[in-house]
Amino acid sequence: MLKRTFATATRSRPFRLAVVGSGPAGFYTCHRLLKEHDNTQIDMFDALPVPHGLVRYGVAPDHPEVKNVMTTFDKVAEDPRFRFIGNVSVGTPTSVLQVADLKAHYDALLFTYGASEDRHLGIPNEDAYGSTSARTFVGWYNGLPRDQDLQLPLQDTDTAVVIGQGNVALDVARILLTPIDDLRKTDITEAALEALSKSKIKNVHVVGRRGPLQASFTTKELREQLSLPNVRFEADQQWIQQQIAAHEDAINKQRPLKRLMGLLAKGRKDNTGDKSWHLKFLRSPVEILADNGNVSGIRYEMNELQGESFDKQRAVGTGQFEDQACGLVLRSIGYKSMPMPGVPFDAKRGLVPNAYGKILQSPDAAQDDTLPGMYTAGWLKRGPTGVIVSTMSDAYDTADTILTDLKNESPMLPDDPQRSDDIVPLIQQRGVQPVSYRDWKKIEAAEFAHGVSIGKPREKFTSVPDMLHVLQPN
């Protein structure tokens, strides 16, 4: 048996890193690493031919400024030490590459593939027609290929219920209630525009298990919601004020919460409108009511809050129930990461166990029981919450961990005869056409051109074959 040597970067030998996932977590880690460590080569993979993860597929179409971060990513991609390798899936049974392939070709691996699934309520009729996740709805209107065949009874009902009170819940409520002509100017897909233009939805209820102090949406999004034209705001203001008063001292110590509660208590100026959005509290869904497989309503158990300090209060069922008629239910209770063979996974917390971004042997391992050359950043590392700045900071933390390991010459992945080989020929041999960043820019240019012709910033391709078709020689 050959004695294995551990690879470390030397002056002549670059540090070779593979990144799985091309969203903000991956890009920001690379941004920091390339800046602080000269002798680096990075290959970044994405299952889709197009990069940027949730910046492309999660950020709402009416928030284009948030997507300006793509310019930072373009700069990372301009660095000759960096390569984007799109259309290459890693780690699923049908993927062209497995983690073992990456281990052979790279000194270290960085997993930033985020959270592609959503949490379920686990209640009856969750799969009825008209019930789906906010994640799927967002993927659908943002052009994510796997969600394009979503069908929803938008024309058959005037009432939608969104379960959850985070920023994603407000995003979907806002998209359902925004005047269609405003949406026409965004990069929402044509198919979604068509469906939403026929929507009869006038009332959207955003429902949480606990109270206003436990809502996870932030002030900017609430402010936007309260400014929607022709949309009344309805909530039990008296009870909200009571809750705020009961915890005034604690609220005043936290600036963001204080401002959020202040805005909520203030409500909406000149509160009239044909459409409405509602905040409902203390309700846990226990069953989706269906009629012949179509959503007809939702049943809640009413809760009470138990606990002294608001950040520790729990929702406890009272045994009383309430039914609400509606035709659409969107659950917005969180995204979920999937495990990948070859990478330790904490199924309970839905993330990869790690110490400051360095992957641990197992969920129960001690903080210093790490795997050489295995790193993670972003939602996969800390769970699926937070905005882009949180992910940026998190990614920089992981980059700093990698930089410290390089400085200390900590062991990376065991050396391998294939280590210096380019992995691209292997991908091609296995029948897959990898897509470079230059190729992506051609796809993007076609999306811009198509969009301009119909008065939108871009019109996204919504299938992988359509994306790849742009790259075929004429």
Added chain:
Amino acid sequence: MTLLRLVQHHAPVFKAAARNNSYKPSMMRSFSTFGALLHGKPGVAKGDGPYTVHFVTPEGETIDVKATEGDTMLDLAQRYDIDLECACEGSLACSTCHVICDEDYYEKMEEPSDEENDMLDLAFGLTDTSRLGCQIEMCKDLDGITVRIPSATRNLRVDGSKPVHH
């Protein structure tokens, strides 16, 4: 705020490329579709301006720069190659250009707008004299101001503690 974007290339990239024999770098490429951020305002060069601004980096280094009327802290950081993130490029959609000002100078500034305060709410290490760097515009009153750029990372390992949230 829309600004033309031009491509900016940096010399150090060539050094790294030459060192790697096994990796064949492509020609210098530019991917920015929109053009590049003109550093500060059009026609303003490094060293221009009647005003002085002192930047303090997360590492504690002080960098003194000249500024003209209307330059934002973000404009200056980009003109003088000082590291200040700007994920949303000055459109009040993020908090990555968060800076901390001298109290004296902070008092001279106008109150931040609701929109700026909404973004500041999400900044790490928020202080009572925090502002977004893209929103502070230079004028005579602010001549000589010192702005400190807080660390972007949470530095959990340094002392083992977590940041205090406001």
